[in-house]
Amino acid sequence: MSTGTVQIALPAKRRRALPGTLVGAIIVLGASLAMAFFPGLFAPYDPTAFDYNAIMQAPSAAHPFGTDNFGRDMLSRVIHAYRIDMQIAVFATTAPFVFGTIVGALVGYVGGWAEALFGRVVDAVITFPFLVLVIAIVSVLGPGLGNMYIAVGVIGWVFYARLVAAEIKIQRRLDYADAARGMGYGHTRIIFRHLLPNAITPAVVYWMTDMALAILLGSSLGYLGLGAQPPAAEWGVLIADGKNFMTTAWWVSVFPGIAIVITGLGFSLAGDALADLLRVNR
Amino acid sequence: MTVPMPGGGLKVRGLTTTFVTPRGRATVVDGISLDVAPGEIVGLVGESGSGKSITLRSIVRLVREPGKVSGQVEWQGRDLMAMSEADLRKVRGAEIAMIFQEPMTALNPVLPVRLQIEENLSAHTTLDRRARRQRALELMNIVGIPAAERRLDEYPHQFSGGMRQRVMIAIALASSPKLLLADEPTTALDVTIQDQILKLILDLRDRFGMSVLFVTHDLGVVAATCDRMAVMYAGRIVETGTVAQVFAEPHHPYTRGLLGSVPRIGAERSMLLSIEGAPPGLIDLPEGCAFHPRCAFATDRCRAERPPLERFAAGREVACFHHRTVAAMAEAA
Amino acid sequence: MREMPLISVEGVSKRFRFPRTASDILTGRPPAAVHALNNVDLEVYRGETLGIVGESGCGKSTLARCLVRLLEPDEGLVRFDGKDISLLRPGERRAFNRRVQMIFQDPYSSLNPRMSVRQVLSEALSVHAMRPKADIPTRITELLGLVRLPADAADRYPHEFSGGQRQRIGIARALAVEPDVLVADELVSALDVSVQAQVINLLLDLQERLKLTVVFVAHDLRLVRHISHRVAVMYLGKVVEISPTEALFAAPRHPYSKALLDAAPELDPSRRTRVAAARGELPNPLDLPAGCLFNTRCPFAFERCFAERPALSARGPAHFAACHLPDFGNPAPETIAAQ
Numbered sequence: 001m002s003t004g005t006v007q008i009a010l011p012a013k014r015r016r017a018l019p020g021t022l023v024g025a026i027i028v029l030g031a032s033l034a035m036a037f038f039p040g041l042f043a044p045y046d047p048t049a050f051d052y053n054a055i056m057q058a059p060s061a062a063h064p065f066g067t068d069n070f071g072r073d074m075l076s077r078v079i080h081a082y083r084i085d086m087q088i089a090v091f092a093t094t095a096p097f098v099f100g101t102i103v104g105a106l107v108g109y110v111g112g113w114a115e116a117l118f119g120r121v122v123d124a125v126i127t128f129p130f131l132v133l134v135i136a137i138v139s140v141l142g143p144g145l146g147n148m149y150i151a152v153g154v155i156g157w158v159f160y161a162r163l164v165a166a167e168i169k170i171q172r173r174l175d176y177a178d179a180a181r182g183m184g185y186g187h188t189r190i191i192f193r194h195l196l197p198n199a200i201t202p203a204v205v206y207w208m209t210d211m212a213l214a215i216l217l218g219s220s221l222g223y224l225g226l227g228a229q230p231p232a233a234e235w236g237v238l239i240a241d242g243k244n245f246m247t248t249a250w251w252v253s254v255f256p257g258i259a260i261v262i263t264g265l266g267f268s269l270a271g272d273a274l275a276d277l278l279r280v281n282r
Numbered sequence: 283m284t285v286p287m288p289g290g291g292l293k294v295r296g297l298t299t300t301f302v303t304p305r306g307r308a309t310v311v312d313g314i315s316l317d318v319a320p321g322e323i324v325g326l327v328g329e330s331g332s333g334k335s336i337t338l339r340s341i342v343r344l345v346r347e348p349g350k351v352s353g354q355v356e357w358q359g360r361d362l363m364a365m366s367e368a369d370l371r372k373v374r375g376a377e378i379a380m381i382f383q384e385p386m387t388a389l390n391p392v393l394p395v396r397l398q399i400e401e402n403l404s405a406h407t408t409l410d411r412r413a414r415r416q417r418a419l420e421l422m423n424i425v426g427i428p429a430a431e432r433r434l435d436e437y438p439h440q441f442s443g444g445m446r447q448r449v450m451i452a453i454a455l456a457s458s459p460k461l462l463l464a465d466e467p468t469t470a471l472d473v474t475i476q477d478q479i480l481k482l483i484l485d486l487r488d489r490f491g492m493s494v495l496f497v498t499h500d501l502g503v504v505a506a507t508c509d510r511m512a513v514m515y516a517g518r519i520v521e522t523g524t525v526a527q528v529f530a531e532p533h534h535p536y537t538r539g540l541l542g543s544v545p546r547i548g549a550e551r552s553m554l555l556s557i558e559g560a561p562p563g564l565i566d567l568p569e570g571c572a573f574h575p576r577c578a579f580a581t582d583r584c585r586a587e588r589p590p591l592e593r594f595a596a597g598r599e600v601a602c603f604h605h606r607t608v609a610a611m612a613e614a615a
Numbered sequence: 616m617r618e619m620p621l622i623s624v625e626g627v628s629k630r631f632r633f634p635r636t637a638s639d640i641l642t643g644r645p646p647a648a649v650h651a652l653n654n655v656d657l658e659v660y661r662g663e664t665l666g667i668v669g670e671s672g673c674g675k676s677t678l679a680r681c682l683v684r685l686l687e688p689d690e691g692l693v694r695f696d697g698k699d700i701s702l703l704r705p706g707e708r709r710a711f712n713r714r715v716q717m718i719f720q721d722p723y724s725s726l727n728p729r730m731s732v733r734q735v736l737s738e739a740l741s742v743h744a745m746r747p748k749a750d751i752p753t754r755i756t757e758l759l760g761l762v763r764l765p766a767d768a769a770d771r772y773p774h775e776f777s778g779g780q781r782q783r784i785g786i787a788r789a790l791a792v793e794p795d796v797l798v799a800d801e802l803v804s805a806l807d808v809s810v811q812a813q814v815i816n817l818l819l820d821l822q823e824r825l826k827l828t829v830v831f832v833a834h835d836l837r838l839v840r841h842i843s844h845r846v847a848v849m850y851l852g853k854v855v856e857i858s859p860t861e862a863l864f865a866a867p868r869h870p871y872s873k874a875l876l877d878a879a880p881e882l883d884p885s886r887r888t889r890v891a892a893a894r895g896e897l898p899n900p901l902d903l904p905a906g907c908l909f910n911t912r913c914p915f916a917f918e919r920c921f922a923e924r925p926a927l928s929a930r931g932p933a934h935f936a937a938c939h940l941p942d943f944g945n946p947a948p949e950t951i952a953a954q
Contacts (some may be wrong), residue, residue, distance in 0.1 A: 175725035179788065182683050183739055184712025193738075197729045280728045280774075329807040442896050472670035473834065474893040477878035481891045499808060502837075502880030506887055525884045543812035544882055545841030550860065551819060554841070556812035560777045 022273035028266030035079050036086040043076035047233050056249045066251035068241060074251060078259050081233040085263065088145070088218035088227075088234075089211040092152045097207045099153075100160025101200060107161060108168025108199070109191050118165065125158045134217065135226060143226045148218065156210070160203050167199035201278040208271030212264035219260055235260050290358055291493060292318040292341070292461055297353035299333075299340045308564040310336045312517040313353070315591075318461065323487060323494040325508035325525065327501065327540075331561050333517040334497045338463050341495075342374050357461070376406040379454035383466040385446035389438040395449050396434040399456055406457035421452040426482060444475035451482065455490075462486075462494045468503060480507050501544055505529060510597075513537045516562055516572035519591055523598040531612060533594070533605035535577045538612055571602070579604045619697065620658035621796065621828055622682060622715075626691035627655045629677055629852075649900045651677040653852040653908070654691070656927065659796070664822065664829040666843030666860070668836055668875070672897055674852035676720075679800045679832045683717045684708075713743050716789035720801035722781035726773040732759070732784055733769040739791040754791075762787045762817060779810035783817065790821070797822075798830045803838065815842060836879045840864055845933070848872045851900065851908040854927065858934035866946045868936040871909045873944060907939065915940060 035042050051071035059066045065074035107118045125133070137151035171177060172195055180190045215235070221227030222236025223243075230237055235256040242252025299311035310333045318324045328334040340351045343362065355362040357378065362370060374380075382388045390398060399418040403409055409417060422430035425448040438446055447467055454462060464483070468476035484507060487494055496508055504511050504525060511528055513521045513536065521534040532538040542555025559576040562568060571589050574580040583603055591601040602608065629652040639646050651674045659665050667675045680686040681693055684700055692699045695711055703711055719725035726735065736755045740746050746754045756766050762783040773781060782802060789797055802818070803811040819842060822829055833839050839846055840860055847857040848869065856869040867873040877892030895912040898904055904911055907920040919939050927935040936943075 175719040175721055176727045178680075178685050179717070179719060179725055179785070180727075182685060182712060182717045183742070183788075183792065184709040185738075185742055189742070194727050194730075198727065329809060444896055472897075473836070474670065474874055474878040475896065477880070477893070478891045480880070481889060484889060500880070501808070502882055505882050505884040506880035529882070529884050539809055541882075543808045545815075545837045546882065547840070547864075550841055553816045553819065554812035556816055557809035558813065560779060560810060561807070 019273050019276040021269045021276065025266055025270035025273050028262060029270060032082055032086055032263050032266060035082040037083075039076075039080045039083060043073075043079040045073035045076040047072060047076040047080040048231055049073075056245065056252075058249075059251055065255040066249065068249075068252050069245065074238075074255055077233045077238055078235070078255050081235050081238060081256065081259070082263075084145070084228050084232060084234045085215050085218060085260075088148075089214050089263075089267070091149050092214040092218065093156065093207055093210045095149075095153045096156035097160050097203065097210075100157035100162075101164050101196070101203055103157065104161035104164025104203070105168050105191050105196050105199070108165035109172055109187070109195065111169065115165070118161065122158055122162055125155055130155065131217065131220065134221070135224070138221065138226045143221075143229065145218075145228055148221055148227050152214065152217065159210075160206065163203045163206055164196075164199055167202055168195050171195045171198050198280065201275065201280075204278060205271045205275045208267045208274060212267040215260055215263060219256075290320045290460075291322075292495070293354075293356040294341060295354040295356070297337065297340055297351070297355060299336055299345055299349055299351045301349050303348075303565065306565040309567075310349070310517055310564055311340055311351075314514075314519055316512055316519065316522070318493045318495050320460070320493055321487060321491045322510065323484075323496055323508045325504040325511040326495060326497045326514060327499065327504055327511055328514035329499055329540075329561055331516075331564065332514040333564075334499075334514050335465050337514070338380075338465050338495060338497050341463065342378055342380070343370060344374075344380075372406075375402065375459075376457040377459055378461045378463060379457060379459035380463045380465065381447070381450045381454050381467045383469050385443070385450040386438060388450055389446060389453075391438055394435050394437055395441075395452075398449075399434075399453050402453050402456040417456070418452075421455055422449075424455065424486070425449070425452045426478075427452070442475075444471055444479065447471065447479055448482070451479075451486070455486065458490065460492060462492055464494055464496045466498055467496075469498070469500070476503070483507065501529075501540060513540070516567055517564060518572070518601065519599075520573070520601045521599065522591075527598060531609050533598070533600040533609045534573075534602045535579050535604075535608050536573050538608055539576075579608060618660060620694075621661045621696065622657075622659040622830075623694045624655055624657040624678070624682070624691070625694065627678070627681055627688040627693060628652050628690040629674075629681060629686060629688050647901050650903055651852050651900075652681070652688070653903070655849075655852070655854055657847060657854060657857070659828060659830060661795075661828055662826060663844045664831055664842055666839035666846040667830065667832045667849060668834065668839045668846060669849035670834060670875070670897070672851070672900055673849040675832045675834075675849050676800050677852075678849070679717065679798050679830065682798050682830060683715050684711070685717070709743075713792045714794050715796040715798065716792065716794040717798045717800065718782070718785050718789050718802055720804060722778040722785070722805055723773075725785050726781055728773050731770055731772050732764075732787075735784070735788055736769075736791050739788055743792045745792060758787045758791055761790060761821065777810075778806050779814060782806065782814050786814075786817065786821070790825070793825075794827070796828045796830065798832070800832045801834070802831070804833065804835065811838070818842065836876065837882075848875065851897070851903060853908055853937065855909065855938070856934075856936040857927070858931070858936075862931060862934050866944050868930045868934065868944045869909075869938045870913045870915055870940075870943060872936075874912075907937075915943065 049072065054063065054067050054071040056069055057063055057067045063073050063075065065078060067073055107114045133155055134151045137154065138147050141147035141150060177190065177195060180194045218227050219236025219239065222234045223240040228234035228237055238256035239253045242249065245252055295315050297311055297314040298309065301308045301310055314337050326334045326337060336345060339345050341355050343351055345351055353363065357373065362373065396418055399421060400414045403414045403417055418434060419430055422434060427433055427445060427448050441449060468479050471479065480503065483494060486492060498504060508525050510523065511525050512519045513534065515536050521528060521537045528537060529541065532541055539555060539557035543557065545554060557576050562572060568575055570586050571584045574584040589601045589603050591599050593599050594605065630648040630650055632646050632648040635646040655678060667678065669675045677686060681688050687701060692701060695715060700711055733755055736758055737751050740751050740754055755769055759766055759768055764780060764783050776784065803814050806814065815838065821827065831839060831842055843860050845858065846860050846863050847854050848871065849855065850871045856863060856867065856872045863872065864876065867876055874893035893912055898911050906922050907925055910916045910920045913920065925937045925939050927937045930936050
């Protein structure tokens with residue numbers, strides 16, 4: 001007991017255990033990326049080669065996923081589809097994530113009129129079902145992946161911006177934000193150095209979920225003939241190909257469907273893992 | 283803190299509460315013994331994490347899972363620890379009532395206060411409907427709520443913090459308890475309102491001969507309200523005595539440090555007698571005396587052996603090997 | 616003749632408006648507003664510690680935030696070194712921000728959880744160009760030593776510290792820019808008593824060594840009395856009494872100051888009283904009483920108190936109170952106030 005000259009020892013640092021979800025996400029997404037970049041290494045056949053001797057064959061040792069009505073190997077087609085579908089997942093979500101985050105950060109920080117204006121934009125967008133809006137835009141611009149990215153980007157950023165704006169609004173009321181203002185730091189520094197790192201986690205988690213949703217969307221548009229165009233191998237297109245033979249050749253549609261589910265699961269796991277890793281200790 | 287007591291009152295012996303957490307076993311309350319005589323106000327003082335609030339809850343076995351309570355609690359000759367849950371419920375809220383720091387969370391926000399007072403009356407008295415209404419109004423007047431008739435039909439959020447605490451006390455009083463367990467009841471209140479509530483508790487003690495066990499971190503509140511006090515540190519009682527004795531001559535270095543941490547008149551802008559460091563975590567308590575890492579009097583013995591709580595004068599106990607030195611230092615200062 | 620004040624608060628009022636409701640629009644009423652500050656006048660002199668004390672809702676935190684320009688007053692102005700701080704040009708404003716630093720109440724929310732102590736301190740040092748880049752690590756070690764944290768604290772994150780240690784980090788952040796004034800808002804009220812004393816000792820020591828001016832905002836009278844040279848008592852957004860500490864504690868000249876002093880529990884068990892010091896509770900801050908703001912609780916209130924709001928007037932050397940009873944609490948009344 002003294003008048004305060006003793007220095008206080010700090011507790012030992014504790015390391016945080018890696019979340020189990022991260023392992024799952026790395027396995028699923030790692031495999032997905034490998035197939036997207038090097039489909040040739042995994043696919044046993046050329047995905048576009050017709051084989052009229054093997055039309056509509058059920059799964060077998062030679063064709064584990066069976067073949068379609070042109071005798072194309074379904075396993076090879078599903079593997080080659082990874083390239084387009086992973087591309088959709090990344091391309092359709094990254095620009096909205098980046099743009100939406102920046103807009104959301106500014107809206108949340110400025111508040112007032114910016115918030116009111118942004119609120120109207122949100123109202124306008126959420127009035128229409130997302131898919132209907134995207135279909136409408138793609139129909140105007142014309143079918144194809146490029147136009148699909150544009151359509152998704154025009155709408156998708158709003159959801160990221162909304163998440164980030166709400167979180168920034170909470171953070172900017174905390175004392176550390178006032179402390180930064182009291183230090184005389186500039187707005188840009190306060191927003192991007194101080195507030196955003198504490199506000200971005202929900203948007204990052206949503207981004208991962210959104211990648212899974214983008215694959216579903218891409219597949220839906222492919223199915224409707226508005227996204228990737230045949231003969232490109234894309235899961236939605238593959239499912240559409242098989243829809244006429246559903247009762248006689250279920251494998252044509254089912255295996256691409258399973259691929260969608262597994263990849264979607266991978267992104268979900270990645271979202272959970274990131275939420276865990278980015279969680280802040282208070 | 284044990285004083286001979288013919289019948290009645292609260293007698294706690296070796297009360298221990300442990301929690302098993304993922305990081306280890308924590309003994310939050312470690313062998314507490316204390317008595318509260320009828321009509322007496324006893325202060326249980328300590329800082330955050332000292333186990334004072336859990337002690338209070340352990341007495342009436344209101345500790346949530348995974349907490350485990352053991353030891354002896356004798357209330358008017360009956361052992362509360364051995365009682366069935368159903369019998370204990372008849373004691374709780376009836377003979378023994380509790381009030382808390384944040385009355386807003388202890389009150390039901392969607393019921394008018396009249397119902398909440400009458401609910402306690404119907405649970406613990408034989409009054410009929412009419413008499414309950416009458417009694418609810420009386421209780422509101424006793425605790426000093428102005429315009430009681432009108433306010434009975436209001437909801438908790440319509441009351442200020444001080445008024446909510448008065449409502450809590452009115453509910454507690456509904457069953458005419460013989461013991462009030464008060465857990466930091468004034469900590470959330472402003473000082474002029476705290477003053478009113480403390481004076482109210484003193485009046486109620488005089489009027490109804492109630493005993494009060496008063497948990498607080500504020501030594502000023504103890505000085506203003508309590509007859510005897512027990513100081514807790516890291517789950518154990520380290521010093522007991524009458525309030526006048528302990529304030530005049532602290533025997534435990536922690537008590538001395540606590541008293542010295544509070545600014546005193548006539549010593550303005552001087553260094554306070556602070557205690558270095560922070561209270562220990564309950565999972566990795568230091569060996570020996572839990573206070574030794576922060577103690578200027580600590581010797582090898584303190585680091586190896588845990589000092590027991592021992593009587594050294596009439597009504598005084600301390601758990602320190604060097605308490606004579608500590609008291610002599612206080613004398614000299 | 617006293618020296619020029621370093622900070623002067625002149626007639627500052629601050630309202631927090633509620634959003635306009637439908638009934639406001641229909642009836643044409645102005646939207647409801649909390650009157651947090653009502654015409655506050657105050658001066659802070661170089662090198663002193665001014666304590667600002669009051670209960671919740673008295674506006675002390677709002678006033679602290681106006682002093683460092685985290686809030687803009689609705690009326691009146693705050694001068695620093697003679698200049699109105701709302702009129703500062705961007706360059707001057709940055710200098711003002713450097714010279715007047717605030718330390719916050721909540722040790723948990725006042726530090727950015729994603730920045731290590733080193734990042735927090737080096738940001739302050741580099742943005743204000745306090746040291747050349749190469750000297751920053753040395754300065755960080757110095758600053759940590761100044762607030763008595765070990766040097767290995769630098770690479771840790773806020774969650775690794777206890778409440779008291781976090782407040783030390785907050786102080787180190789403020790001191791990094793070598794300010795003239797520290798505004799401490801309830802600096803220790805979230806801490807345990809034994810830890811409070813450590814932080815108070817640190818503040819006293821630093822003030823002596825660095826010749827700081829301190830505005831110490833708190834609800835704890837004992838603490839305020841302990842560290843302040845002068846004390847201002849606030850009630851419902853108004854300074855009701857301001858005086859050198861000893862004069863105020865020896866003989867408060869405003870009924871509210873007296874009630875506040877009497878209500879604070881004495882540390883001496885033998886001086887126990889049984890009479891509550893103040894009756895009633897705070898009036899609704901949305902609907903302040905006419906006349907003196909304390910008239911709903913004041914045992915001495917008379918007609919004038921309900922009609923006219925008293926202004927601060929002199930009671931002794933540097934001692935002012937806002938009360939219509941000039942002899943209230945006067946230790947040596949020469950004449951009975953002639954009504």
